[in-house]
Amino acid sequence: MAQDRPTASELLGAIADFLREEALPALDRAEPRLGFQMRVAVNSLAILEREARLGPSANLREHERLVKLLGRDGTLDELNRELARQLRTGQRDERDTALMAHLEATVADKIAIANPKWR
Amino acid sequence: MTVHTASLGGSEADQVAAVLAIAAGRHFGGRAAIEGLARESGGASRQTWSFDAVVDGKRHELILRRDPPSASKGERERSAALDRATEFRVLRAAWQAGVRAPEVLFELAPQDGLGEAYVMRRIGGTAIARKLLRDPPYAAARHKIAGQLGEIVARIHAVDVKTLPPLAHRQAEDQIAGLRHLLDTLSQPQPVFELALSWLDRRKPTPVQRPMLVHGDYRTGNYLADETGVTAILDWEGAHLGDPVEDLGWLCVKSWRFGAIDKPAGGFGSRDELWSAYQRAGGDKVDPVRAHWWEVFGTVRWGVICHTQAWKHLSGAQKSMELASIGRRAVETEVDLLQLLKAAA
Numbered sequence: 004m005a006q007d008r009p010t011a012s013e014l015l016g017a018i019a020d021f022l023r024e025e026a027l028p029a030l031d032r033a034e035p036r037l038g039f040q041m042r043v044a045v046n047s048l049a050i051l052e053r054e055a056r057l058g059p060s061a062n063l064r065e066h067e068r069l070v071k072l073l074g075r076d077g078t079l080d081e082l083n084r085e086l087a088r089q090l091r092t093g094q095r096d097e098r099d100t101a102l103m104a105h106l107e108a109t110v111a112d113k114i115a116i117a118n119p120k121w122r
Numbered sequence: 123m124t125v126h127t128a129s130l131g132g133s134e135a136d137q138v139a140a141v142l143a144i145a146a147g148r149h150f151g152g153r154a155a156i157e158g159l160a161r162e163s164g165g166a167s168r169q170t171w172s173f174d175a176v177v178d179g180k181r182h183e184l185i186l187r188r189d190p191p192s193a194s195k196g197e198r199e200r201s202a203a204l205d206r207a208t209e210f211r212v213l214r215a216a217w218q219a220g221v222r223a224p225e226v227l228f229e230l231a232p233q234d235g236l237g238e239a240y241v242m243r244r245i246g247g248t249a250i251a252r253k254l255l256r257d258p259p260y261a262a263a264r265h266k267i268a269g270q271l272g273e274i275v276a277r278i279h280a281v282d283v284k285t286l287p288p289l290a291h292r293q294a295e296d297q298i299a300g301l302r303h304l305l306d307t308l309s310q311p312q313p314v315f316e317l318a319l320s321w322l323d324r325r326k327p328t329p330v331q332r333p334m335l336v337h338g339d340y341r342t343g344n345y346l347a348d349e350t351g352v353t354a355i356l357d358w359e360g361a362h363l364g365d366p367v368e369d370l371g372w373l374c375v376k377s378w379r380f381g382a383i384d385k386p387a388g389g390f391g392s393r394d395e396l397w398s399a400y401q402r403a404g405g406d407k408v409d410p411v412r413a414h415w416w417e418v419f420g421t422v423r424w425g426v427i428c429h430t431q432a433w434k435h436l437s438g439a440q441k442s443m444e445l446a447s448i449g450r451r452a453v454e455t456e457v458d459l460l461q462l463l464k465a466a467a
Contacts, residue, residue, distance in 0.1 A: 040444065047447045080311070087311035091302070093320055097463050106314055110460055113453040121454045122383065 011055035019048040053116045061112035068105045135159055138171060141234045142186065145241070146175035149228040150182065168203075168359070172244060185224065188239035202290070202300075203359040206238035211287040212361045213242070216335070219281045222274050223355050247346030247353040251380040254342070255389050259349050266351040268391025271340075271373060272399030274355060279334045279366040280404055291333050291363040294326045297419065301426050308429050309436070314456040318422045321463060327412045333363040340369040341378040342388035370396065370408060371416025376458045377424050377451075418462050425455030 009017065023045045031038035062079060069082040077085070089095045095102050114121055139156045146154035159173040171186040189206055204212065206229075213226045230239040254260050254267070292300075298319055305312055305319075338360025346353045372378075374386040374393060382389035387396040397408040432449025434440040 043444050043447050047443070047450070050450055083313060084311040086313045087316045090313055090316035090320055093324075096324075097317060097321060097467065102317075103460075106317065107460060110314060110453065110456045114457050117450045117453045121457060 012052050015048055015052040015055060019045050019052060022048070050117055053119070057112070057116055061116070064112065065109050068108065072101055072105050135161070138186070138188075138236060139173075141230065141236050142173060142175065142241075145228065145230055145234060146177065146182070146184070149241075150175065150177040150180075152177040183244040184227070185242050185244045186236075186239060187242065188230075189237045191235070191237040204289075204361060206240055208287050208289070209358050209361070210240045212289070212335075212358055215285040216278060216281055216355075216358075218285070219277065221277045221281065221355065222352060223358070245346055245354040247348040249343055249346050249356065251342045251378075251389065254347055255380055255382055260347070263347055263349055263351045264390055267347060268385070268387035268395045269399040270352040271345075271388060271390070272396040272405070273403040274352060275337065275340055275366075275369050275373075276400045276403035276405035278337050278340075278355070278369070281335045283333070283335060283363065286335060286363075289335075289361060289363050292336075293329050293364060294322075294415075294419070295329075297368075297423075298323055298326070301422060304426050304430055308433060312426075312429070314459055315422055315425055318418060318459045318463065322415065322419055322422070325415060327365065327367075327409075327415055330365045334366045336362055336364045336366060336368050338362055338369070339372070341373050341375070342380060342390070343378065365412075365416070366405070367408065367412045368416050368419075370400065371413050371418075372420040372423075374413070374417045375420040375424055377421075377454060414462075414466065418459065418466075421455050421458050421462060425452045425459070428452035428455070 022041060027038060027041050027045065030041050066079050066082070069079070069086065070076055073082055073085055075082075075085075086095075097103060139159050142156045142159070143154050146156070155176045157174045157176060159171060162170045162172050169186075169188045169190065171188065173184055173186065175182045175184055187206060187209070210226050210229055213223055216223045217225050224242040224245055226240055226242040228241055230236050230241070248254065254263070301315075302319060305315060337355065337358065339357050340355070344357040345355045373388050373396070376383060376386075379385060379389040385391055386393050393410075393413070397413070401407055428448050428451045431445050432447075432452075435442050435446040436449075
């Protein structure tokens, strides 16, 4: 059953805005050490907001690519475990263009959630 | 180094002050009054305290480095960091060899009850990269820091190994095995790090003829600087013997540029500026291929450290939102690794 709005992303965004704009200035005045921790918390909430919005489709795309790349089905964790094993044993390496395209796409989706400003 | 002063008042600070009064009195030869004692670093296990000892009207500005008795062992076994007694000896040898490092003064005895601990002179400056890179007082220093870092690390590598306590000798091969082992302790598979480690494994540099003192964590954030530039190199617990180029590569890892991405040398200059200062100060000629190898290695290393930091929280060893959140920084190094491998191809 679908939840009512706000969506997870909308609610997380509202919490992050409140903490950043109202709670953080007060905390910085009263207790700077907690102000630092609050910045970490606000930043983490922003990650969760993006994950709620972008994560599900990113996971589907990653799964689809892995099935094609490895020629087998499984959970995302199982497929990544198999890929990691092949990379450690040298069965695949950076000369494999399909592999590199998959990793580029996966990392692009991850950084868009974790830290879109990173370059 | 994380620097934020905790408010104190508890019995821990009182106990530390009482012990420091006795130990400082013993060292300086007189009655010592301890003033302005404040805890500086975040972690519960590897503590840094700032204080003044006033002895016969003379004020000594000091720092206490300390592993409390309860935290000393387990934490260190996992991290392969030096114990405080060894760190003290490495710092003393480096300082005596003319390295810009804090001057260590005395160790605390086990019966003092503070755990493994020593005291060194406090040095002015800030370690906070954001300030050094952007605040006006450091405008002139910003042009000097890359060169100074090259010069200082050359002096570190020139420390006579016979003056050092026994240190682990780590070759490229051991370092790769170490990171693979850490990856195996995490709960999730990491294809990009596996790819990069295999890439590194196939291109290992030849072992150095003469292993040198390697600082092991030589980067922006781990030195103090003021408006004149670098004042002291800190955080020596990763010191070991090995390939000196390891320090040069680690300093250039993109994460240590703190946003100044077009300045590889810690956010302050080019690789050429760093290397030529290093060579002018007596360092061996830097092989760019070897330096690039260590930069790629350092990028994997920081990514894996992000996960192991998060794992401290996830495993229940040390509950901390700050540690947990570092896990989500690992992907930054995956982005960098794919760029580095592409550039090398």
